[in-house]
Amino acid sequence: MPKSILIVDDSVTMLMSVKTNLEMNKFKVETADDGVKALAKLTSGFKPDLIITDINMPNMGGIELIKKIRTLPGFRFTPILTLTTESQQGKRDEGKAAGATGWLVKPVGGTDLLKIIKQVLPGA
Amino acid sequence: MAIEYKKSVATFSEFISVEEAEALLEWLLKNPKGKVNFAECTHIHASSLQVLMALKPTIVAEPKDADLAVWLKVALAD
Amino acid sequence: MNNLLEQFLSEGRDFLQGIGEKLMQLEDEPNSTPLMTELFRFVHTLKGNSGLFEFPEMTRVLHASEDLMDAVRNGRVGYSQDLADQLLDAMDFVGMLMDEIEATGEISKNHAVPAAEHAQVLRSLLVVSESNADSNSDLHTSSEIKSEVNSLLAELPIFELEESVAEELYLHALEGETAFWVEYKPESDCFFKGEDPLFLMRQVPDTLWRHIILNNTAPILAEMDVYSNQLVFQLLTTAPSEELDDLFRYVPDEIKRIEIPALAFVRPTGNQDDHAIDIDFIDNALALLNKNNISVLTQIINTMLELSAPELWSSSVLRWVLRLLEHEPDNKTAQHALLKSLQTLTAPDWSAPAEHVERSDSKEVEHATTSVNVRKTEEDDELLQNFYVVVNAQREILSLSHKSGFSWTAGRLKSIASTLMGCYRAVNRECNIDNVLERALAENSPTPLLTWLEESLANNEQDVEIEVETDFSEISTSSESTPNALISDHKDAHENVVHNEAKTARRVDEVSTVVPKTLKVDQDKIDRLMNLIGEMVVAKNALPYLANRAETVFGVRDLSREIKAQYAVINRVAEEMQDTIMQVRMMPVSFIFQRFPRMVRDISRKLGKEVELVLEGESTEADKNIVEALSDPLIHIVRNSLDHGLEQPDVRLAAGKNATGKLTIRATQESDRVLIEIMDDGKGIDPKIIKHKAYEKGLIDETTLERISDQDAINLIFAAGFSTVEVISDLSGRGVGMDVVRSAVEKVNGTVGIESQVGKGTRIHLSLPLSMAVTNVIIIESNKQIFGVPMDMVVETVRVPRSQIRTIKHKQTTVLRGRVVPLLSLNQLLARGVEQLPNEDDEFATLIVRVHGEHIGILVDEFRETVDIILKPMAGILGGLSSYSGAALLGDGSVLMVLNPRELI
Known part of the structure; x- marks a missing residue:
């Protein structure tokens, strides 16, 4: 059974690139372009095995989204990765403190992405 | 994909996710002589592992997955 | 080094000093809020500054310290001595990093692991104390953590490795394939971050040994919090360091990683109850090791192994000795320590510094040869010690086997003789052993060799003492050649002083009302000033001579008087100057x-x-x-x-x-x-x-x-x-x-x-x-030469009539105020074959000096005046003359040699 992943990012380019990459590797991928839309997806019955989210987004940013996700029933233990830039060391820590499992560094290359997903997602 | 509980044996199959721990603890407390079968199991989340380590149930079958078998052995040895 | 970095380092040291002081003060007033606030500010600023540079190791430790101090400041974590210990340790580490940055401009990658360890210890203090804040048991827990880290190397659980696995790891480590011991202590809420610690640990490649510890805190199982992680994972892996970094990059503070040195795997295992090895065997083996007779050593160990049950602890030790002999033939210390462990029945503590092992050697040496106090450079010291270790081993072999009827072959005798020759050559001593060996071979007995060796050792003890004396005097006459042991600290002290001065200077800007105005001056300049005033004092001493000459040679009495008056003025100014400069050099103890x-x-x-x-x-x-x-x-x-x-x-x-x-x-x-x-x-x-x-x-x-x-x-x-x-x-x-x-x-x-x-x-x-600058000496005359003797050694000057001199056991003595005082003639001490000149009343001018608390009379020809001189240690070949403590220029330009009675006698 393929693992499903939710990607949250306000940049369509980023969404497309990660989505294509993951689908090529047999993952089922859903996307959302801000935190509010992501939460709507999660509360309407979609239960991804992994969530990847950007930090800076309109409406609801990544940090707030992570905090909200952790209060949702069924998402207490879901692995979450933040999408950060090289310089956002502080945001990575903030994300971890809010409940993220780890982070990806943009630009996200294919092999790196898969390696990290395999590390945090048993059975992937 | 989960733990299947029968009368006296809990059978673990494939991946045991983090949520299984609560039920496992409950079952082992209710069935102090309950045994566990790991044969088809490939991974146990640390949450369930610590339950197993705390209660040390009798193992009826070791996992076929050699690496998991080694870890379970050091974790559940006396 | 750029200015910003320099500024950071010098300011950083101030902060470290401040942190140390505040922590010590906190021990007395653990509840002082101003102290805590100040302490936090120091740590916080230091951390902030370190972030300006690429020193992640330093920043990491400081960051953890800051978090900890923040928690202490806010009362979330109680202050404890252990907490202070950890912080002090961490600050020492930061100071060490600063030294390295100062020296090399960067931090070596080797510090990444210790940095992580420090940060982790500090953080664990934070976590543990916070979660236990109610139960008030933070002191206990943090002390556990401390001891855990301190004895980590000693207590590595690889004791449990099977010997074959340990051997494999040992060989790997020798080949440079580093093995790491990894401990992963996941946060208790890690499951709620989507983590699965077991899954992470299972991804570590090349795991050779693993262990899981459950720290269940719930009193009854039904109350166990299954979603709070209570597991601690440990493993041993030969995976490359980068791969581990990669794997644990999201949880660096929860990982403790230690590189395992090859020797750490050398852990004898097995049954220790039955102690099968007797003391003779161990002595014999140690002796063979000492004389580097590896083939025989290997042979006797193999024989012993054949005779002993393989599962014995002692057998395991012997197998390890063989492995060490094969793979690390030069590591005699380790081989020795292992063999020794057969006696002590405790595995060698490889985590202890190597000198520990060596010290046990020196103990035997000194014991066996009666005390030979060797105050020499370290290398000489070591060489000499080794010499005695090996030579004594030969002596033991010669005498032991003599008793037990060991059969002596020509080869064995020759081998001992050649070992001895090698040893003696190494320490530059004569070794005319050929004849002795021939005799031994003829008698087929070790006795001639043994007799020769014992005589030689007895003689050599005297040699050693003489050598020591010479060395000692070198030390005491030349201020430049300090004993090695002291040198490094001197340097430190010097640096500290400069640093101290720098600090005072900076503080001026901050609180100019409190600190008096201070000038930062290079010590070299002060020293130069000191030398100049020394010359000035000497030069001014020439004026009275000049005045005399004006009167006696040129007959101008008025000019002579004027020169004398002028001299008085210059003298006063010069003395004051000297005083002032000495004041500058004064520092508080x-x-x-x-x-x-x-x-x-x-x-x-x-x-x-x-x-x-x-x-x-x-x-x-x-x-x-x-x-x-x-x-x-x-x-x-x-x-x-x-x-x-x-x-x-x-x-x-x-x-x-x-x-x-x-x-x-x-x-x-x-x-x-x-x-x-x-x-x-x-x-x-x-x-x-x-x-x-x-x-x-x-x-x-x-x-x-x-x-x-x-x-x-x-x-x-x-x-x-x-x-x-x-x-x-x-x-x-x-x-x-x-x-x-x-x-x-x-x-x-x-x-x-x-x-x-x-x-x-x-x-x-x-x-x-108080000061070393000026020495007061008395000038004496002997054999038409003048010499100085430091006044602080002179008790009194007397004239001893020839009739009062008694000869006791070929030694001249006299009785002075009811006390027998040995008399020595200066001419004799200086190896001049001339008798001292008595005065008209047939009395000898005698200088009573105190040497090591004893009064000794030195006969000279005549006393002269006492003068203040600037004593300069002698350099070059003359520096090796221990009987002089230095030389000084006199007012008339002549050189005064100053005697050192301590060495002379």
């Missing part, structure tokens, strides 16, 4: 005292003793050189007091004393000398034990043993040759290095004394001149 609180605290805690340190007179000042010279002797004495003087709390209580021992270090000024007293209320020194030890070591003869007073007996601990390792364990242990203390103090014209009462305590007092 607090400079060396300030390290004692930390040192006493660290050592006493390590020893499990309770010690109250009292410092008095810290503002007492002395010349910088004197203060620096004091540093090492003081540390030595304080260490001795802590180690051997002060007792354990239970022993003290049993003796009716306060459980807390008191160590007082007091500085006072007494006219032109500084007095330093180090007093403890420990168990004191037993003169009886000292007497007997001194007798055994041949330092005193039987009559002295009977007659010697208790005080004189205690003074024996200053005697060269008294201190041996063996002595420490038997008596209060002051013997160690006290002769070193004495020579260091005497080097700067100081004296040292000791008083001790059994059960009451010990008082050691040092007396040092």
